[in-house]
Amino acid sequence: MIEQVKTRKRNWHTIYRLVLRKDETLEEVGSYRLTLLNIYILLSSLILVAMGLMAVVIFFTPLKRLVPGYAEPTQHPEYIKLSKKMAALEGELTSYKLYYEHFNQLIRPPDSINAPKVSYTSKVVTDKKGKDTNGKKVNSNEPAKAPNTVLNSSPGMTILNLADYRYLMPPISGVISSGFDAEIDHLGVDILAPHDTPVKAIWDGHVITADWTLETGYTIGIQHNNDMVSFYKHNATLLKRTGAFVRAGEAVAIIGNTGKMSSGPHLHFELWLQGKPVDPTQYIDF
Incomplete structure (x- = not known):
């Protein structure tokens, strides 16, 4: 048994000669001395190198996605x-x-079916001669006028009173340099204030727009209850994004001078009620 093991070891180290000859002339081209151990090491090395190259190609190229179970698609x-x-x-x-x-x-105006209607049809107190308490002759079929109204009534529209907005906060404390004038399409007021003064929301609401435009620069709009929307224009920067909820008095922007329609640092403030611009000075004490 021991002799067989020794014989196998000798066979691994037995030297062989590999001779290369031309087939036609039998001219010797080359001669190499080899052992079985050398041949085994050479073949093993070639196989390992081939496997390494294949692994590199697979794992460092998109081919790795073809390997089953390599990674989840996500x-x-x-x-x-x-x-x-x-x-x-x-x-x-x-x-x-x-x-x-x-x-x-x-x-869009409110739906005449779903929107609440306000009807001022209360009777006017008259005397026997058909006159009211002030001595003026009145038509008993004519509805009484609502006091202190600010918007003309239309089908499906609720008439708003100044008293409903007495709690609105001023967006900024300053001097009004230009007032509301619908005839010249100036649908708000311009307010002068010191540099870097924060612009505040007049009431609770959701930001419906917060963007930059060529004409009005950095502009932010807030949707409040009672179909009221406020716009703050020509800001230096905006502090809120579209969809954000803001509280009354919360800073939403910084006063600035952005946009082509601005000639100096100020805030252009607009107040819209039921889709119509109104004079903010009638609702807010600046």
């Missing part, structure tokens, strides 16, 4: 990148949808 970098883009687009779509819905409510 773990691929491209899939993750596309998922993030889709999430961002979905968020923008939601913001634009909210923006559209709020402005659609401003542009």
Whole structure:
């Protein structure tokens, strides 16, 4: 048994000569001395090198995706990148949808079926001669006029009173340099204030627009209750984004001088009620 083991070891180290000759002339081209151990080491090395190259090609190229069970599709970098883009687009779509819905409510009048109607048909106190308490002759079939109204009534529209808005806060403390004038299409008031003064929300509401335009620069709009919308224009920077909820008196922007329609640092403030611009000085004490 021991002799057989020794014989096998000698066979591994037995030297052989590999001679290369031309077939036609039997001319010797080359001669190599080899052992079985050398041949085994050479073949093993070639196999290991081939396997290493194959592993590099598979794991460092897109071919790795062909390997069963290598990775889940959701773990691929491209899939993750596309998922993030889709999430961002979905968020923008939601913001634009909210923006559209709020402005659609401003542009369209309330539905005459669903909107509450206010009817001032209370009887006027008259005497036997058909005169009121002030001595003026009145028509008993004519509805009484609502006191202190600010908007003309129309079908399906609720008449608003100044008293309903006595709690509105001024967006900024300053001097009014230009007042409301619908005839020249100046649908708000211009307020002068020191540099870097914060612009505040006049009441609780949701931001329906917060963007930059060529004419009005950085502009933010807030939807309040009672179909009321406030706009703050020509800001230096905005502090809130579309869809954000703000409280009354909360800073939403910084006063500035942005936009082509601005000739100096100021705040252009607009107040809209039921889709119509109104004079803010009638509702807010600046």
